Amino acid sequence: MKTYNWATLGCGVIANELAQALAKEGRTLYSVANRTHSKAEVFAEKYGIKKVYDQIDDVFSDPNVDIIYISTPHNTHIEFLRKALTAGKHVLCEKSVTLNADELAEAKLLAKENNVVLAEAMTLYHMPIYKKLRDIIETKRLGKLQMIQLNFGSYKDYDMNNRFFSPKLAGGALLDIGVYALSFARWFMSEKPDKLASQVRLAPSGVDEQAGILLQNKAGEMATIALTLHAKQPKRGMLAFEEGYIEIYEYPRGNEATITYTEDGSKEVLQAGQTENALAYEVKDMERAVSGAENVMYLNYTTDVMEMMSALRKEWGLLYPEER
Template identity: 80%
Template structure:
């Protein structure tokens, strides 16, 4: 496979994790761009990055760049996606990939027009444990899927100016942590949910700080999701079938699952992959897609999730400044 040149747009927490994941496998980022140039310079020195761009726009016109990882705030994604895709760059974009379904449709059309790969950096789609569990489920030994339960809770300082609660930065629980829970549900459900109900608690700033979500699809598979930025919860995913249930903790980057069988209570533990390699799994799957191999980036699932999140926010009356 070709050696692809990756460049990161943004040099925050995720970009650091990306650089560290690549370094652990003998790889180095080619380029870095950031709104604050000095931070990009420091990032490049820290990780041995070859190219630092004076202007963000320069990353899109560099012919040496093959793939751009966008890790800027949610509400800037579509702006950069437009530029990157129009320039013929493949893009792996941090979740949530866009603010809403209309933006994602536009980005997908641009990617198709320019014959490039667009994907959301949703770690759980690429963790080996989920690929192994898919084989277990396909074997039929767990029976039919009935119900999923998802928890994701964080305790954040109740400061309306930080990114979690700030509408100017597309804050809120849904786009930040809910996207993981919905992606987990979509991975296991055989069809996109077509019935969506919810309850929400809005923060003083107007964004969602806590929500309960209920999903159902035409196959009568159901999921319940509990999200909060106000209380710590375990990142627990439970998938219940006729003949047993699967439990995964720390599911966004899970590496271990426990299957409990209904008939006798017996348990089977499956371990696969490593949490520390989460971003490198994304890199390798993305490069496979770019090279013309099997595309396992699951943009179709990202689209379903984005459509659900857009519907939920419409029901809540939650509109970000860019959408007005």
């Protein structure tokens, strides 16, 4: 398979992980773009990247760039997606891929018109344990899926100016951590939920700081999700089937799952993949998709999740400045 030139747009935590993932394979990012040029230069020196753009938009016109990883704040994604996709670049974009379903629909159309791959960097779609669990579930040995329970809690300083609580930076629990829980639910549900119910508590800044969400689809599969930016919770995902239940801890980058069987209470522990290689799995799947070998980026699931998040925020009356 061809070796692709990756550019990072942004040089924060995720960009560092991307550079490290490529380094494990003896590869280097081709280039780096960032609004603050000095930060891009420091990042490039750290990872031996030869090309730093004078202007952030120069990355889109560089003919040597194959794939751009966008890791800037949520509310800047659509601006960069428009430019990257129109320029014929494949894009792996940090979650949440856009602010809302309308923006995602626009980006998908641009990707189709320019014959490029657009994908959200949702780690759990690429972790080996999820592919292993899906294979087991498809054997029907656990019976029908009945219920999913998901927790995700983070304790953040209660500062309305930081990105987690700032409307100007598309803050709030749903787009930051809820996207993982909804993506987990969608991965295992046989079809998209068509019934949503929720309770939300808004921060003084107006973004969602805590929420409870209920989902149900036409197959009768249900999910309950608890999100908070005020307290640590175990990142626990639980799938309840007729013949047993599955538990996964630290599920955004999980590598281990435990099956408890209903009949006798016996347990089976499954392991696959490594948490520290999460970005490497994403990179490999993205390159497979770009090469045309397989469609393994699950943009259809990303679309379902974004539509659910948009519907929830509409119910809550939560709009970001760009949406007003």
